[in-house]
Amino acid sequence: MPALKPTKHSCEIVYLGVVPDREAALVSDPKVEVFAGFAGIDGECHAGLTRPSCSRVLSQHARGTEIRNARQLSIVSAEELELIAAEIGLDSIDPAWLGASIMVRGSPDFTFIPPSSRLQNEAGTTLVVDMENRPCIFPGKEELEPRYPGKGKMFKTAATDRRGVTAWVEREGPLKVGDRFTLHIPNQRHWSLEA
Amino acid sequence: MPALKPTKHSCEIVYLGVVPDREAALVSDPKVEVFAGFAGIDGECHAGLTRPSCSRVLSQHARGTEIRNARQLSIVSAEELELIAAEIGLDSIDPAWLGASIMVRGSPDFTFIPPSSRLQNEAGTTLVVDMENRPCIFPGKEELEPRYPGKGKMFKTAATDRRGVTAWVEREGPLKVGDRFTLHIPNQRHWSLEA
Numbered sequence: 001m002p003a004l005k006p007t008k009h010s011c012e013i014v015y016l017g018v019v020p021d022r023e024a025a026l027v028s029d030p031k032v033e034v035f036a037g038f039a040g041i042d043g044e045c046h047a048g049l050t051r052p053s054c055s056r057v058l059s060q061h062a063r064g065t066e067i068r069n070a071r072q073l074s075i076v077s078a079e080e081l082e083l084i085a086a087e088i089g090l091d092s093i094d095p096a097w098l099g100a101s102i103m104v105r106g107s108p109d110f111t112f113i114p115p116s117s118r119l120q121n122e123a124g125t126t127l128v129v130d131m132e133n134r135p136c137i138f139p140g141k142e143e144l145e146p147r148y149p150g151k152g153k154m155f156k157t158a159a160t161d162r163r164g165v166t167a168w169v170e171r172e173g174p175l176k177v178g179d180r181f182t183l184h185i186p187n188q189r190h191w192s193l194e195a
Numbered sequence: 196m197p198a199l200k201p202t203k204h205s206c207e208i209v210y211l212g213v214v215p216d217r218e219a220a221l222v223s224d225p226k227v228e229v230f231a232g233f234a235g236i237d238g239e240c241h242a243g244l245t246r247p248s249c250s251r252v253l254s255q256h257a258r259g260t261e262i263r264n265a266r267q268l269s270i271v272s273a274e275e276l277e278l279i280a281a282e283i284g285l286d287s288i289d290p291a292w293l294g295a296s297i298m299v300r301g302s303p304d305f306t307f308i309p310p311s312s313r314l315q316n317e318a319g320t321t322l323v324v325d326m327e328n329r330p331c332i333f334p335g336k337e338e339l340e341p342r343y344p345g346k347g348k349m350f351k352t353a354a355t356d357r358r359g360v361t362a363w364v365e366r367e368g369p370l371k372v373g374d375r376f377t378l379h380i381p382n383q384r385h386w387s388l389e390a
Binding site for chain 1: 196201245251252255256303315321324326366367384386
C-alpha cells in the first residue's frame with residue numbers, strides 16, 4: 001500500500017487571494033479563480049521555485065540563502081479565524097488581512113494536518129503542506145490595529161495554533177472558490193523519538 | 196519560535212550512490228561525493244524538478260501526470276538494512292542493491308523521521324524528507340535473487356518499515372561520504388483526527 005493515503009476528510013475553498021507586493025501591503029486581494037503553477041500562484045509576490053531564506057529559518061540558513069520555496073501559499077481555515085476573532089473580541093477576521101492565499105472551511109484542526117499532506121481539488125490541482133505556519137505580529141500591527149485600535153497587539157497570541165499551514169504546488173492547475181479539496185496524508189506511524 | 200526545529204539527532208553519510216539508468220539496472224553506483232542541485236543529484240536518473248507520476252500515487256494522479264519530484268533521493272539507514280539482512284538470513288545488504296542515493300548511520304527509527312523533516316550537512320546542503328518509502332519487490336527480484344537464490348522473495352516483507360525515506364533538495368550543495376546530517380523536525384503537535 002502506498003504511503004500517501006486519501007482520507008474521508010475534505011474542505012471547501014471559501015476565499016482565494018493574491019498579495020501583489022508585500023512591501024506595499026500585507027493584505028491579499030480577493031480572487032474568484034487563480035492558476036497554481038509549479039512556482040505558486042500567478043501574480044503573487046510569494047511565488048517562485050526558490051526564495052531567499054527569511055527569519056523563520058535562521059536556525060537552518062543565513063538570511064538570504066537561496067532555498068526551494070515551500071511557502072508559496074498560506075492556507076488558513078474559516079473555523080480557526082472565527083476562534084481568533086472571538087478571542088480578540090471581533091465579529092470576524094478577514095483572511096485578506098493575514099495575506100492568506102486560500103481560506104478553507106470544513107477541515108477540523110486544520111493548522112495541524114500532518115506535514116507532507118496533500119490537498120487536491122476536483123481538477124487535480126495538488127498542494128503539498130510543508131508544515132504549520134506560526135503567527136507573527138504584522139497582521140495585528142498593520143491591519144487590525146488601524147481598524148480596531150487596541151486589538152492589534154492581541155492578534156499574535158490569539159492566532160497561536162490557528163494560523164494555518166504553508167504549502168507549495170505539486171501539480172499545476174486552477175483553484176476556484178467553491179472547489180473541494182480532498183485531504184491525503186502520509187500513512188505512517190509516529191517517529192519513536194519524537195515525544 | 197519557528198516551526199522547523201533543530202534536534203540533537205545527527206547521522207553520518209556512509210554511502211552515496213547514483214542510478215544512471217533505471218531501465219538498465221536498479222542498482223546505484225557508489226560515489227564518494229555528489230552535487231545535490233535543486234533537481235536532485237547530477238547524473239541520477241531520478242533527478243528532475245518534476246517527474247511523471249508513477250504507480251505509488253495512483254490514488255492521486257493518473258499515471259504519467261507531471262508532478263513536482265519529491266522522490267529525487269532515496270535515503271536508507273545502515274541499522275535498518277542490518278535488520279533486513281538478519282531477517283532474510285544474510286550477513287549484509289548492499290545499499291546499492293536498493294538503488295539508494297544515501298545510506299546514513301546513527302539515526303534511530305530512521306524510516307519514521309517526521310515528514311517535512313530536514314537533513315542538513317556541514318556545508319549547508321539541505322534535504323527535505325517527503326515521507327516513508329515503501330518496499331517493492333524489485334530489489335529482491337533483480338538483485339537479491341540472482342545472488343542468493345530463494346532469498347529474493349523474502350525482501351519486501353523484511354524491508355517493511357525499514358525502507359527509509361524519499362527526499363528532495365531544498366538547498367543546493369555537496370554531499371560527501373563522512374558528512375554529518377543534523378536532523379530538523381516540524382515542531383508541532385499531532386493532528387487530533389489522525390489516530
